[in-house]
Amino acid sequence: MLGAQAVLWALVALVSYLLIQGFRFRKVLSHIPSPPGHWLIGNLEFLMRNPYPGKIFEYLRDCAQRYGPIYRFSTLHIVVINLLHPDDMELVLSQMKHMKKSRLYKFLGGWLGEGLLTSSGQKWQKRRKLLTPAFHFNVLQKFLDIFNEETSNMVKQIEEMNAQSLGGKPLINLMPIVTNLTLQSITETALGVSSVEEDTMKSYRSNIHKMGQFVFGRVTKPWSLIPLVYSLSNDYEKESETIHSLHQFTYRVMKEREKQLVDGRDEQVVSTTYSGRKIMKMLDLLLYAKINEGTIDYEGIREEVDTFMFEGHDTTAAAITFLLYALAEHPDIQENVRKEIQSNITPTRTPTYHDLQDLPYTERVIKESLRLYPSVPLITREASEDFLSHTGSKIPKGTVLYLHIFDLHRNPDIYPDPQRFDPDRFLPENCANRHPFAYLPFSAGPRNCIGQKFAILEIKAVIVGLLRKFRLEPSGCAPPSFFVDLILRPEGPINVKFVPI
Numbered sequence: 001m002l003g004a005q006a007v008l009w010a011l012v013a014l015v016s017y018l019l020i021q022g023f024r025f026r027k028v029l030s031h032i033p034s035p036p037g038h039w040l041i042g043n044l045e046f047l048m049r050n051p052y053p054g055k056i057f058e059y060l061r062d063c064a065q066r067y068g069p070i071y072r073f074s075t076l077h078i079v080v081i082n083l084l085h086p087d088d089m090e091l092v093l094s095q096m097k098h099m100k101k102s103r104l105y106k107f108l109g110g111w112l113g114e115g116l117l118t119s120s121g122q123k124w125q126k127r128r129k130l131l132t133p134a135f136h137f138n139v140l141q142k143f144l145d146i147f148n149e150e151t152s153n154m155v156k157q158i159e160e161m162n163a164q165s166l167g168g169k170p171l172i173n174l175m176p177i178v179t180n181l182t183l184q185s186i187t188e189t190a191l192g193v194s195s196v197e198e199d200t201m202k203s204y205r206s207n208i209h210k211m212g213q214f215v216f217g218r219v220t221k222p223w224s225l226i227p228l229v230y231s232l233s234n235d236y237e238k239e240s241e242t243i244h245s246l247h248q249f250t251y252r253v254m255k256e257r258e259k260q261l262v263d264g265r266d267e268q269v270v271s272t273t274y275s276g277r278k279i280m281k282m283l284d285l286l287l288y289a290k291i292n293e294g295t296i297d298y299e300g301i302r303e304e305v306d307t308f309m310f311e312g313h314d315t316t317a318a319a320i321t322f323l324l325y326a327l328a329e330h331p332d333i334q335e336n337v338r339k340e341i342q343s344n345i346t347p348t349r350t351p352t353y354h355d356l357q358d359l360p361y362t363e364r365v366i367k368e369s370l371r372l373y374p375s376v377p378l379i380t381r382e383a384s385e386d387f388l389s390h391t392g393s394k395i396p397k398g399t400v401l402y403l404h405i406f407d408l409h410r411n412p413d414i415y416p417d418p419q420r421f422d423p424d425r426f427l428p429e430n431c432a433n434r435h436p437f438a439y440l441p442f443s444a445g446p447r448n449c450i451g452q453k454f455a456i457l458e459i460k461a462v463i464v465g466l467l468r469k470f471r472l473e474p475s476g477c478a479p480p481s482f483f484v485d486l487i488l489r490p491e492g493p494i495n496v497k498f499v500p501i
Contacts, residue, residue: 042074053483087390102380115307151465322373377406
């Protein structure tokens with residue numbers, strides 16, 4: 001009885017402390033515009049009445065239009081400052097300050113631990129330094145064979161789907177087949193494990209989607225933000241089962257690769273630099289550091305493998321999916337990309353690394369697609385010290401910061417007629433006077449995406465492989481709508497016809 005009372009009083013004290021902190025931040029930041037909200041729970045009132053990811057996505061876009069370039073969003077005990085202007089993006093992202101991810105990322109802790117996405121401070125710096133060689137351009141050149149092979153497999157899959165259709169031109173939902181490609185690619189390139197079973201892939205994809213739902217579900221339920229309370233809920237039990245399944249897959253991949261190396265069935269070294277330094281695949285680097293240097297343990301390896309399995313396939317799959325959709329919707333641009341490919345790469349030759357570096361128009365098309373459809377539409381940080389926004393608003397230390405890349409990329413002051421798909425926005429003369437932090441598909445500054453060159457190379461390989469074989473035609477449906485998740489996800493399927501050339 002006394003124990004239960006002690007827990008209850010501790011819980012009351014914790015809630016009281018959080019409320020006081022929340023009201024203090026709300027008062028200090030009250031000069032910043034905010035959408036209407038309840039006096040106690042703030043804008044959580046809207047989230048509780050509309051706990052639907054699609055509605056929340058629309059609400060954030062509406063807030064950006066009404067209250068940007070900076071606005072406040074408050075819940076029961078958390079105040080969030082939303083930033084949409086490139087000057088503020090630069091203030092937050094360009095320095096070694098404000099490096100800590102916000103508490104939203106803590107909801108991923110059970111799954112990703114303290115990997116490169118979620119860690120901060122010395123641990124992040126050490127892991128970043130350890131993993132950077134895994135994305136050396138010598139390594140990427142070796143990976144291109146895998147990207148080309150997986151693209152060929154996708155072409156065969158599409159041809160089979162066309163053959164099974166009576167009309168020969170079925171509408172094909174892009175996300176599942178593209179995600180299968182990127183997941184197979186990341187397991188083989190970064191982890192050294194190939195030919196993962198289709199059922200395992202489906203289960204893994206499903207579990208990642210569930211994790212996104214768990215994370216943003218907690219945002220709409222104030223009681224679930226308190227760890228003790230959440231641990232007693234059904235959602236916690238379901239989340240734990242999902243995490244267990246994800247970790248089982250990760251440990252299986254790790255053990256399989258370790259066995260290959262111990263048995264001498266594969267080489268650790270992928271390439272060498274001009275100085276003779278050995279370069280390895282990501283998982284091999286981690287295993288080497290554990291076995292020979294003792295600088296990381298098995299749990300640390302699991303954190304990074306989980307992080308790269310998620311970030312290395314899901315974001316790239318979204319980028320490729322929306323790019324294929326855009327090409328189908330704009331046949332003139334698609335044809336220009338195809339002509340550039342045909343003029344640089346003969347039809348029967350497998351594209352080389354250097355071939356893919358010599359496609360300037362295709363690169364502009366990719367950039368424009370990532371502008372309209374950034375794979376990560378929102379990143380969050382925590383202010384490590386007081387600072388002034390570009391509008392002169394004082395932001396105190398500890399404030400949660402949301403940086404809305406989706407809205408930044410659709411700012412009409414930066415990109416006139418922002419909804420229009422126009423690759424020429426990225427001609428050198430059109431970029432010359434653009435703010436360096438006005439385009440952030442891979443974030444920027446010290447915490448920019450470590451795998452951005454990996455992603456762009458894979459995107460190019462897929463586009464070349466598909467446009468040589470097919471003409472993409474649109475479904476005729478309305479443009480996609482989106483919902484809040486860990487990445488930019490469409491609410492429904494994105495369908496495209498693949499017409500053989």
